[in-house]
Amino acid sequence: MRSKVTDALLNGELPLPPRPDYLRHGSTISSWLITTDHKRIAILYAITITVFFFMGGAAITAVRLELFEPNGWLLTSDTYNKLFSFHGIVMVWFFLVPSIPNTLGNFLLPLMIGAPDVAFPRLNLFSWYLTIAAGMLTVYALVAGGVDTGWTFYTPYSTMFSNSHVFAAAAGVFVVGFASIATGVNFIATTHMLRAPGMTWFRLPLFVWAIYATSIIMVLATPVLAISLLLVIAERWLGLPIFDPAQGGDPILFQHLFWFYSHPAVYIMVLPAMGVVSEVIPCFARRRIFGYDFMVYAMVAIAGIGFFVWGHHMFVSGQSIYASLIFSFLSFIIAVPSAIKVFNWTASLYRGQISFDSPMLYALGFVGLFTTGGLSGLFLASIPVDVHVTDTYFVVAHFHYIMVGGSVSAFFAGLHFWWPKITGKMYPDGWARFAAILMYAGFNMTFLPQFFAGYLGMPRRYHTYPPEFQIYNVMSSAGAAVLAAAYLLPLGYFAWSLFYGTRAGNNPWRATGLEWTTTSPPPPKNFDRQPRVDRGPYDYHAAGQSAGTDPPEVQNAREVV
């Protein structure tokens, strides 16, 4: 019955419900700035991280322009150091860490589990204000003259020698960490406490599992980052010696504390991406996800083992060789659940009815780039190879394949997939597909040459380089221009769609999942009636393959009692 009503609404036969959706529920500035609606907070985050993304992007554009010439032509060495440090700090803590969890996660988590909001709506808003305050501190560090420690704040350089604005930058990251913890607590409590009747743990969409696993890492790892930065601040400004070798302190201890957070942070950035891709691929292959249970176990395993591999960042730091052996072994082990996921995404495509809409193109791009990044990670987990390529562009290429090729592609996949739900509008899919392919090409042009340059010995973070590396750097910088165009395009057609896009309808992709059963954009409390769930996610059946032969809309309608 319900699906007939919905269809009739779509065809314009009945008037739309009189209640305004969450976007039109209030139009004043303050209705946005003091909102506790998770969907509006998601929009606030989206605007914020877009600004930071283009700030970090602008910084690295200058760096890539500079690297056209072996001896530079544009920047002083000092400015160069400050630009790549700013790029790293902003991109890691103000774009990648909050990107998928705080925008798509905020928007979708309650919708996917059939809840009216997150568990602590005011805490959710508070977390956004913390992010803004932290961002202002970090931007202040740039405006006041910049910070030149790199995003890693290594001691003793950061505590004893750097003459730049370490305090403001470190304080910014310290504060944004609390935003991260608040979000993590909120999402964990939401997943535990607000699931709709019938939404058992193993009926959760994999995106929810991904956000849940990510939140656990945020809650348990971020406080250690806070402490390591607090110790740097205390040593630098209060003169309390902690890492000072002259007083018997140990600078390497900082690296242990820092990487205890910052390696799991990689999984904060990539697990949500895996969640997005696990939603997109089944929808556009019209197939149930292959091996749902193992997808869940793999994510939990990645989150757990991820805490015990940090030492692979420190193979050349002088740590015990036995420690290095164990960290190397565990780093190989963590590749296993990652590989399970790649195989399962691929197997989900097998015998599917694949359509190459733009979200699918981005998602397939993710699988390819993440696999490349992951396999290059095995080189780095292997101690003899790592000693050779430590602190070279090989490492830079590796982690950009994971964090930009992987996470950012998946972020765009999710943005294109849920854009109709978030805004109620369709974007021009032709442009979107063009941007997806351009991004894949531009990304590989930028970062593939860096593997070669790094393997041949070009160190990272150096301002100048021997002329024989110029060919790789010119290729990389040219690719970066293509990549920049691919990042700017969606800004254009998404904005266009807001004004001129056609109405999306509740479920334009014929996807399963509770978020597609409500209107687009959803009403303020998400669902008119409390949803009930009687089946697992990814109920995409080709006719004749299983008991359920109804189209997904009908199946979805049955979930709502």
Added chain:
Amino acid sequence: MTDTSTQLREPWANFSRQQEAGKFGIWVFLASEVLFFGALMLTYTVCRIEHTEAFAAAGRETNIWYGTANTAILLTSSLTMAMAAQAAAAPERFRRLVLGCLLTTAALGLAFLVVKGFEYKEDIDKHLVPGSHFALPQAGAQLFYGLYWLITGVHAVHLSIGIVLVSRLILLGYLRKIELRENPEVEVTALYWHLVDIVWIFLYPLIYLPGRAS
């Protein structure tokens, strides 16, 4: 039963679920806090293993009387806090008992900070602040006091936040802006208070007993 409709907040459908979620949320946050102080204690442990003698010598310079008095104060405050939480959770009317216990808790917390202030003054007079005028010659003694100031400072900040939270409950409860009976905020505040107390129980031997216990 109390009329809980005034305490029910979005997005909860019923009050017991909201109570449960509040407690669950604070437990998750406390897990985060454990890692926060855990990282500090790890730093302390690494430094102490490298400089056992210096840490013993530096530990002997702390004032164990202030430290012991503060331990007693904080443990007592946890007792009154627990009594407040239990009395608030009971269905009977214990409003005055709850308010009295909360007031005692906040007062004991303040007393801790006052004692700590006297101790800090003595430490400054004895030149136990790391820097060029530092009193102890041993290599590594400055590390002990660097960590001492940082850890006790971070703990004092946590305690101050706790005092603010308890005072908020007292004020709103006294003015009847909130109903204290069966209000999950009392237990949530209590759990936070106990964490601050437990952290101190770990800090006491780390700070005051090196060089004295053996």
